[in-house]
Amino acid sequence: MISFQKMDASHINHTLKELRSDAIGLLQDLVRIQSITGNENSVQQYLAEHLKSMKLDVDEWNPMRKDLENHAGFSDDGLPLGERPVLVARWKGVQKEARSIILNGHVDVVPVGDENAWIDGPWSGAYREDQVWGRGSCDMKGGLVSGIIAIQALQKLGVNPRGDVILQSVIGEETGGVGTLAAVLRGYRADAAIVLEPTRMAICPVGAGAASFRLHIPGRAAHGAMRKEGVSAVEKFYLIYSALQELESSRHSGYRHPCFQQEELVAPLSVGKIAAGDWPSTVPESLIAEGRYGVLPGENMKAAKSEFERTVQIAAESDTWLCEHRPVVEWFEGQFEPAET
Amino acid sequence: MISFQKMDASHINHTLKELRSDAIGLLQDLVRIQSITGNENSVQQYLAEHLKSMKLDVDEWNPMRKDLENHAGFSDDGLPLGERPVLVARWKGVQKEARSIILNGHVDVVPVGDENAWIDGPWSGAYREDQVWGRGSCDMKGGLVSGIIAIQALQKLGVNPRGDVILQSVIGEETGGVGTLAAVLRGYRADAAIVLEPTRMAICPVGAGAASFRLHIPGRAAHGAMRKEGVSAVEKFYLIYSALQELESSRHSGYRHPCFQQEELVAPLSVGKIAAGDWPSTVPESLIAEGRYGVLPGENMKAAKSEFERTVQIAAESDTWLCEHRPVVEWFEGQFEPAET
Incomplete structure (x- = not known):
């Protein structure tokens, strides 16, 4: 066995x-295999072969919902489990x-946005x-390749x-981390990670935490030509949106x-998705907004949600319509506790 | 021939x-046949039979895009023509x-909104x-049934x-009136309508006119955890939306x-549909809003659009981002001139 400490630096660099x-090629291969959260099977099969070729002990299994869902750290991303293998490759110490x-x-990666x-x-x-x-390529097949190449x-x-x-290639990180939870529950622990x-x-x-929220804002449909007889959910949403922007800054x-x-936005509140209405000439009777609510390090997740x-x-x-027709807040998908080591 | 004027009122009422x-039954039948704009074929077939049973001369044809699209009154609803018959039934005068x-x-009818x-x-x-x-049942199979029952x-x-x-049962009214235009171009004219x-x-x-608009608001994607590195199209939209609300009131x-x-909102400006983003944790890189822009009676449509x-x-x-990344206005589907007789 050669001691790393005694090795010539130029030899290491070389x-x-x-x-x-090799690193670039591996990363390119991984990026080219589409793996939006929920569709990680192909890329994991590719990686399993690669890790086996490195003579590591590869453990590959499909975590099942029933084994995870009762854990406090389980975050339901609404996606099925069963065909989304987790890989753990062990390089045994001497x-x-x-x-x-x-x-x-x-x-796993997030959706691609505008392909153009x-x-x-x-x-x-x-x-x-x-x-x-x-x-x-950055988040985070790039990181994974760094670990493998190391x-x-x-x-x-x-x-x-x-x-x-112990190298772990996990699934479902973008929506709450079911893959890492599955690896922990399978018994993979170490002195450092x-x-x-x-x-x-x-x-x-x-790291700050975050909770995904879904806001339902009610309106009342009417023909656009008589828009005053309806209540626009789009208009009402902005009232709530402004309040949430103020909440972010006060927090x-x-x-x-x-x-x-000092001035850093540690735990931003960001609306990522909104949808309202189904016809240009109808006053929209509902709006659904989805977003990410940052939770400050050290903060209690439950208390943060109550504040929201x-x-x-x-x-x-403060609004006569919304007073009688209350918005509904739903917490869904990724619920990430803040963490500190 | 019996003269209508000399008829006993109670006989007419009876x-x-x-x-x-019969009227209620006919209306129920028509309502039960789904006919959202673009899917008018089944209900027209049903009506054709009914009108023939009344011994009217029924003319039924599928208007084609090429025969209409060069007319100034053509309003492109983006829907195909060809399987959407127009019916005209003539009760010949003596x-x-x-x-x-x-x-x-x-x-044709508009989408149903929340079915629940x-x-x-x-x-x-x-x-x-x-x-x-x-x-x-109200807009406007009900009206059509009134005409038929009369x-x-x-x-x-x-x-x-x-x-x-001349009874006309037309298609595509909700999106700009291709059916009525087709009937006019086929030669159906009368002394009154x-x-x-x-x-x-x-x-x-x-009647006020209206133009359907589609607004594209650009943003810049970023992870919600670093939302300040992105530009939220949802946030930018509200700037434009407020300006449009002011436009409506100043008009x-x-x-x-x-x-x-005096205080009537003759030609409202109403946003009927908005959609932005594809992931709760991504700052939305674009927002699309669709709506209806009222055109005042006597107003020139082109001038009204320019003002918008x-x-x-x-x-x-007024905004540094939007100044460099301009919103785009598109006019689509229903473009209805104001009218006065």
Whole structure:
């Protein structure tokens, strides 16, 4: 066994350089396999082969809803489980009691938005200006590849780890983290863990949480030519929206944390999706808004949600229509607790 | 031939009462046949049979896009033509040069909105509290049935009209009136015409126009956790929306017409549909709003549209983002000129 500490730095650099094109190629392959949350099977099959070729012990299983849904950390993304394998590859350490590490990454990506806004398309894996392009190339197939290449580099250098190195390729991170929960519940623990999220090489020991919300705003339909006989849910929404914007700013005023800049928006409240109406000439009778409500590090998730709900209801009380036709707040999909290590 | 003027009023009333259940039954049948604009074929087939059974001369044809699209009154609803028959039934008058009349009604209806908000469902044709319920029972299968029953009553009373009575059952009224345009272009003219729209028995010699608009508001996508790095199209929309609300009120201030009340909203501007974003945690990169822009009687449609477009662009200029990323206004589907007789 060669000791890493005694190795020549130029030898290490040389090995890493040699692996550079392998890393780019692997990332391109992964980006090209579409894997929006819920459709992670193909990319995991590809990765399973790759990890086996590295002679790691690969554990691959399909987590089932019934095994997860009663856990406090379960976040229901409304997607089925069963055909969405989680992969854990173990590089066995040479000393039994030595300290172990987990490298954790996810393969699922969020929807692509306007495909026309992509120069080469969302699944191109194009390599331009020293960067790989396409959904997931940064968040976080890129991170996952870093972890895999780190192991390959160590293998090539002839280093054997003292403790276990456990690489996790998980699913469903974007909607609440069912994959990582499944890995924890299957018994994968270690002395340390690095989540390979893109952070521009910054160490992030603290993270805000977030809760996905769905707001239902009621209106009353009428023909647009008599719009005063109806109540526009679009108009009423903006009343609530303004109140939520004020909530975001009041929650941040006075918040201090050593890891954040004074003026930083640590836990933003962002509306990501709205839909109202089904006909240009009908006053919309309902509006549904979905978004992300940031939860401050150290804050209690339940209390944060109550504050949100209270804000909505207080805003509703100021309006004669909404007072009688209350907006409804629903919490759905990703519910991420804030975390600090 | 019996002269209508010399007929006993109680005889007329009696005949109308006898036809009452026929009228209700016919309306129920029509309401039960789904006919959202674009899908008028089944209901027209049903009506064709009914009109033939009344011994009227029925002309039924499928208007084609190429025959209509170059006409100034053509309003493109984006729907295909070809399987959407127009029906015209002629009750021939006994005198060649006598004055003729058109009774015009449409069979298409707008989408149903929230189906759960309907007690018996949108296509029930349920008869409760002296009313028929369901999409189109008022606007305007109800009106159409009035026209048909009026002819049936006259037939039953033994009256023969001097001039032609031309009943038109048209399509595509809700999206711009292709059916009526097709009937005009096929040569159907008369000395008078009654459009059988529901007006609570009021005579409506003047009507505001309307133009359907589609507004594209650009934003910039970013993860909701870093929402300040993006630009929310939802937020930017409200700037434009407020400007449009002001436009509506400034257009009405000072407007006077003898047929309208002083404070009446003659030509409302109403947003009927909005959609933005595809993921709760992504700052929405675009918003599309569709609505109805009222055009005042006597107003020039082109000038009204320019005023709308100018308002949007002036509002955009007040914002650093929208100034560089201009909203786009599109006119689509129903473009109805204001009218006065």
